[in-house]
Amino acid sequence: xxxxxxxxxxxxxxxxxxxxxxxxxxxxxxxxxxxxxxxxxxxxxxxxxxxxxxxxxxxxxxxxxxxxxxxxxxxxxxxxxxxxxxxxxxxxxxxxxxxxxxxxxxxxx
Amino acid sequence: xxxxxxxxxxxxxxxxxxxxxxxxxxxxxxxxxxxxxxxxxxxxxxxxxxxxxxxxxxxxxxxxxxxxxxxxxxxxxxxxxxxxxxxxxxxxxxxxxxxxxxxxxxxxxxxxxx
Numbered sequence: 001x002x003x004x005x006x007x008x009x010x011x012x013x014x015x016x017x018x019x020x021x022x023x024x025x026x027x028x029x030x031x032x033x034x035x036x037x038x039x040x041x042x043x044x045x046x047x048x049x050x051x052x053x054x055x056x057x058x059x060x061x062x063x064x065x066x067x068x069x070x071x072x073x074x075x076x077x078x079x080x081x082x083x084x085x086x087x088x089x090x091x092x093x094x095x096x097x098x099x100x101x102x103x104x105x106x107x108x109x
Numbered sequence: 110x111x112x113x114x115x116x117x118x119x120x121x122x123x124x125x126x127x128x129x130x131x132x133x134x135x136x137x138x139x140x141x142x143x144x145x146x147x148x149x150x151x152x153x154x155x156x157x158x159x160x161x162x163x164x165x166x167x168x169x170x171x172x173x174x175x176x177x178x179x180x181x182x183x184x185x186x187x188x189x190x191x192x193x194x195x196x197x198x199x200x201x202x203x204x205x206x207x208x209x210x211x212x213x214x215x216x217x218x219x220x221x222x223x
Contacts, residue, residue, distance in 0.1 A: 004151070009149075031208040031209055032208065032209045041216075041219075042216050042217070043113070043115075043201075043215050044152075044214045046212070046213060049209065051209065095206060095207060095208060097152075097154070097212065099151035100151060101149060
């Protein structure tokens with residue numbers, strides 16, 4: 001069965017303290033892995049798409065990487081405005097997105 | 110207006126009411142989606158429309174009825190809902206429903222069923 005698991009469920013960091021969020025997946029025929037950011041009371045905001053193992057993408061303090069079993073979202077020197085829930089979704093052979101439950105990130109000043 | 114818009118942003122309805130949620134996308138996309146988001150649970154895909162044709166219905170109860178009159182507009186008609194239907198309802202769009210296309214989301218409608 002296709003499955004996506006995100007860890008940790010919640011992460012509290014001090015401002016400037018770098019860390020990583022994990023998205024592990026078991027799907028047949030990966031067609032894409034997507035990262036989104038969601039602020040309270042808002043819809044998810046698209047961040048990155050990764051298509052194949054070894055691929056990396058960066059945007060400001062965020063860097064996403066992909067292996068054959070998992071993806072990491074690395075956050076370097078985070079600021080309070082990076083606080084949000086980060087969602088991971090995988091698109092497999094069936095084309096529907098399979099979503100993880102998210103990681104709630106809190107950055108304290 | 111830009112991106113994906115949804116109205117209303119908040120809705121409180123009784124179990125016997127009938128209401129509709131509206132979504133409009135200004136991105137020139139051909140696929141539109143309805144999702145349900147409940148606290149601490151993954152997004153649940155409800156319906157998919159590709160070029161105005163419904164391509165997915167993920168075993169959604171008949172009290173939810175979608176309508177897609179054109180590629181820019183999507184509605185979700187609600188009737189005789191249950192308290193467990195209270196959630197954030199998100200609309201999204203993408204270039205098509207095929208492989209590798211990212212989805213763009215609206216702000217959602219927070220629905221409370223009393």
